[in-house]
Amino acid sequence: MSTLARPLGLFDGARSPGQVAAPAHPLAPGRAGRLTASAGRRRAWWSAAVLLVGLLGVCLASMHLGQYPIPVADVVTGLARSLGLSDAPALASDGVLWNVRVPRIGAGVLVGAALGTAGAVTQSLFGNPLAEPSVIGITSGAGVGAAAATVLATAGSAVLLVPLGAFAAGVVTTLLVWGLAALVRGGGTLTLVLVGIAVNAVAGAASSLMIFLTDTASREAVVFWQLGSLNGATWPAVGYTAPLVLAGLIWSLTMSGRLDVLVLGERAAAHTGVNLRSLRAQAVLCAALLTAAAVSVAGIIGFIGLIVPHLLRLVVGPRQQYILPLSALGGALLITGSDLVARTAIEFVDLPIGALTAVIGGPVFFLLLRRRGSVT
Amino acid sequence: MTAVREQTRAGGERGTSRAPAGGVQVEGLRVLRQGTPVLQDVTFTAPPGAVTALVGPNGSGKSTAVAVIAGDLAPAAGRVTVSGQPVSRLGAARAAQLRSVLPQEVTVAFDYLGAEIVALGRRPWRGQERATERAQVVASALAATDSSAAADRRVLTLSGGERARVQLARVLAQDAAVVLLDEPTAALDLRHQARTLTLCRQIAAAGGTVVVVLHDLDAALSTADHAVLLDRGRVVVAGPVEQVTAKDLERVYRHPISIVSHPVDGRPMVLPARVHAASQPSSTCTGRWASNPSID
Numbered sequence: 001m002s003t004l005a006r007p008l009g010l011f012d013g014a015r016s017p018g019q020v021a022a023p024a025h026p027l028a029p030g031r032a033g034r035l036t037a038s039a040g041r042r043r044a045w046w047s048a049a050v051l052l053v054g055l056l057g058v059c060l061a062s063m064h065l066g067q068y069p070i071p072v073a074d075v076v077t078g079l080a081r082s083l084g085l086s087d088a089p090a091l092a093s094d095g096v097l098w099n100v101r102v103p104r105i106g107a108g109v110l111v112g113a114a115l116g117t118a119g120a121v122t123q124s125l126f127g128n129p130l131a132e133p134s135v136i137g138i139t140s141g142a143g144v145g146a147a148a149a150t151v152l153a154t155a156g157s158a159v160l161l162v163p164l165g166a167f168a169a170g171v172v173t174t175l176l177v178w179g180l181a182a183l184v185r186g187g188g189t190l191t192l193v194l195v196g197i198a199v200n201a202v203a204g205a206a207s208s209l210m211i212f213l214t215d216t217a218s219r220e221a222v223v224f225w226q227l228g229s230l231n232g233a234t235w236p237a238v239g240y241t242a243p244l245v246l247a248g249l250i251w252s253l254t255m256s257g258r259l260d261v262l263v264l265g266e267r268a269a270a271h272t273g274v275n276l277r278s279l280r281a282q283a284v285l286c287a288a289l290l291t292a293a294a295v296s297v298a299g300i301i302g303f304i305g306l307i308v309p310h311l312l313r314l315v316v317g318p319r320q321q322y323i324l325p326l327s328a329l330g331g332a333l334l335i336t337g338s339d340l341v342a343r344t345a346i347e348f349v350d351l352p353i354g355a356l357t358a359v360i361g362g363p364v365f366f367l368l369l370r371r372r373g374s375v376t
Numbered sequence: 377m378t379a380v381r382e383q384t385r386a387g388g389e390r391g392t393s394r395a396p397a398g399g400v401q402v403e404g405l406r407v408l409r410q411g412t413p414v415l416q417d418v419t420f421t422a423p424p425g426a427v428t429a430l431v432g433p434n435g436s437g438k439s440t441a442v443a444v445i446a447g448d449l450a451p452a453a454g455r456v457t458v459s460g461q462p463v464s465r466l467g468a469a470r471a472a473q474l475r476s477v478l479p480q481e482v483t484v485a486f487d488y489l490g491a492e493i494v495a496l497g498r499r500p501w502r503g504q505e506r507a508t509e510r511a512q513v514v515a516s517a518l519a520a521t522d523s524s525a526a527a528d529r530r531v532l533t534l535s536g537g538e539r540a541r542v543q544l545a546r547v548l549a550q551d552a553a554v555v556l557l558d559e560p561t562a563a564l565d566l567r568h569q570a571r572t573l574t575l576c577r578q579i580a581a582a583g584g585t586v587v588v589v590l591h592d593l594d595a596a597l598s599t600a601d602h603a604v605l606l607d608r609g610r611v612v613v614a615g616p617v618e619q620v621t622a623k624d625l626e627r628v629y630r631h632p633i634s635i636v637s638h639p640v641d642g643r644p645m646v647l648p649a650r651v652h653a654a655s656q657p658s659s660t661c662t663g664r665w666a667s668n669p670s671i672d
Contacts, residue, residue, distance in 0.1 A: 004501075004504050005498075005501035005504040005505040005509075005551075006501075006513075006551050007397070007473070007474075007551060007552065007553045008551045008552065008553050008579070008582055008583065008584050009551070009582065010516075010517075010520075010548060010551050010579065010582055010584070011512070011513045011516035011517065011520075011548075011549075011551065040489075123486075127485040128485060129485070129486065257499070257502070260488075260492075260496060261496050261499055263484055263485050263486050263488060263493075263496075264482055264484065264493075264496060264546075265479075265482060265483060265485075267448055267479055268477070268479055268482050270447075270448070270468055271446060271448075271471075271472060271476065271477040271479075272472055272496055272497065272499050272500065272550070273468050273469040273471070273472030273473070273499055273500040274468060274499075275467070275468045275469070276468070313486065313487070317487065317488065317489065317492075317530075318486035318487055318488055319488070319492065
């Protein structure tokens, strides 16, 4: 028995106050029909397995389906050859597969993982399940940054400037939202949503202004950021996004324990030993990094961070050590699945994926709002 | 009381072996909110092994005093030490090992299990105990607050009183030598109010320092060893509960109050006058109150 961790020894052995019989062990393997912590762990592993299988299935379907269907057998041999695992003769479909579909799927996985986890982090930071990057305006803020960089940058510097612009604008927007929400203390959900409306309006105005002022080529780029699409995903884009997203995911995982404590509210979290200033700053930067990384590849795709963590919480409970990695998986699945639909639903038309996710996200947002009873 | 005394002895023995530090010292505290002083020249000591009750009417500065001791609020002047360490210079992590805090209200934003919420209280000690030890402390803390049934229930499905007890269990699980409780009995029924007050005594018996804000004067004076009576940000009385007189309370609360000795345990019993009809003094209140010019 470590005495260091029990300065008062309130619950040491038989001297436990107010304790008559040894209580049931609440973290022990589950009693039938009740939700225990270990049941949560089992569910988390099951969810991870299901999401992973689903993601692999969607990836395979995505490689197979399209304007130019590639038989599954050819997909497998083509992949093996591209990875140097097979020396079967090259097929005509290889170019489409390796240079168009695989990077697009890779970008979808990265964007989805980033948005799902960014949603979980912002919800924890704001202590509100409705605080999602697109709802509170971080996504559109980052979108303005990316669009501005597209308009201002030359072809060569765009690769670096677009993600940088998205990140800078994302951080500024997150801080702005957070500062504005804090100004109206005690406003709760209503404040957050109102601040989101204001920030989205300003970002929309900035985008409109850019569309109005620039030439046709830039105009198209700006519209592209606003609609959200994986249409432009290339290997270089996947290349620079992957480390950013990976860093953001790992960063969020290092915060999982502290984000859990934040559920008690900022004051009680501080009483429990969390350095609030550091945690807030890290959570803001991490959410902005993930959102910006996603926006710089795919433009503004909303509601992923709202739908995915919410559904997962219903299944595995709100513990961040499960929610953060599972949101990455779930987001990846939702984006790759939506992209598959966006690409194949109407022949020869590449639908904007942002519009698709909003179609699912809007009703989920409303249901969440309704479930909370009052918006304050 | 016998059981508590035995525990006091047991606590004393443990005190020598593990020496739980403790004690809260508040000296010359002055706190301003938007330029208006809400605490002035507040000085008192809450010694280890004792329950110190903070009492006073609404707005007298009780919760502010707790916030300053907890380190939430920086005072304009004065010195606060917890376990001999100045609060202003403690980091959040170290402070959490020295003291635990039960705020007046904790709103949980997500639907964690009761046991998960209580386990958050063990965070200051992470890495210093095994998971099984942590689970044992969590279970004991839940049992001590009579909320074992809440362990595997979602907290948002619990009633207000049950949630309050889970939060109290979280604070107990932190096992800090100094425990600050801001109105721990506010949401509780009679039985759990009594249990919570007994818990305060038991923490003190184990060598802990309990600083508790209580609105129920009777509960405060019958439970606490020391009392700090605040009025509009100033200390009226600070010392053993016996020093608090009915006159002090009447003056501060501007309400007729008498203190008698409890027929069973002999501890002070606070009886506020029952004033019902505005026009006529009730039969239990003799005309004395009505004619007392100091009471309005």
